[in-house]
Amino acid sequence: MIVLSREGDKATIRPSGIDLVAGSVPELRTQMRGAVDDGVREIVMDLGSVQMVDSSGIGLLVSAHNSLHRLGGRLAVVHASKDILDLFRTMRIHQHFSVSGDDTEES
């Protein structure tokens, strides 16, 4: 299930009971694209219940970053697990958009 809540031009997307992997990426991509087309310029991806991000999940986040960046907006990933944070740091993803864990702030 994907929970999307919106406040002005900011949308929070929370995958619930699913991981950010090849099987869930198409639906998430559709929802994110719809939100951006509808005027959203800040997307907060809440990974609080996500255990795993695979290469296609990374691709989706980078696509969302590219879309929002072009429109002067931003992507933020919050509540990432420690393993996911470590992965993003090793790939230097956190240098491009904000990534934070449960109680730490990275940018």
Next chain:
Amino acid sequence: MKAFQPTGDLEADFLTECHELLDYIEADLSALDQDGAETKEDVVNRIFRAAHSIKSGAGFFDLAVLRDLAQKIESAIDLIRSRQMPPSHEVVDLLSHGFDQAGDLIEQYRKGEPADVSQLVAVLDELIVDHLPFEEKFLFDARVEVALPQAGGIVEASVLDLMQARRRGKSIYLIRYDLMRDIQRQGKTPWEVFKSLIESGTILETVLDLHSAGTLNDPPSNQLPLVVLYATPLELERVAALAHIPAERIQLVETNRAS
């Protein structure tokens, strides 16, 4: 400075391993203090490897304070190894203090906030720069752009990291992954791939090609290139086996042999 909670099993294992390493080299530090310049090479090498392991692991887990301290200790021991700095009592004392502080940092990381060790790092910096060859003094802490001839573009890496890799006979490779083809479709996770690389060398830098992912309006990209600048003593064929990709996508940037 960020707070850190070592919630992942891998970090917890790493922090435990650090403690074991520190216990293990205590006798070696005493031998270094006692025997000075006459210390057996394998003793100095063991101390060096301990600092290197702590630095690499701390870098991997983004424990910046511990990584920076271990890097300075490693650089100082490297100067002893290469006989550019005599292991005087004062020097060994400083190194022992550095390892003690590393042990304290590990405890602090377990609980949350690491202490500020910038003063000790500055003292180690001074010691290292004092003993660096003249031509390297001015490059300390500098970064250099390494051209990526086939991949295109450049990647920034630490000058000292590159020099240390060279001095230790590590060759520099450029590994060109495609996250979709080489990792996703092989049923592997990026995490597994990075871990096996770190076990046999040093990841100097990584560059992800953001552009190739396109935007949300583009069709999903079936490629996501990631370039890894990697230092290891291994031959190219063995790097290919380790990285699980064909040798033609690994480029030897420079060959170095231990002197």
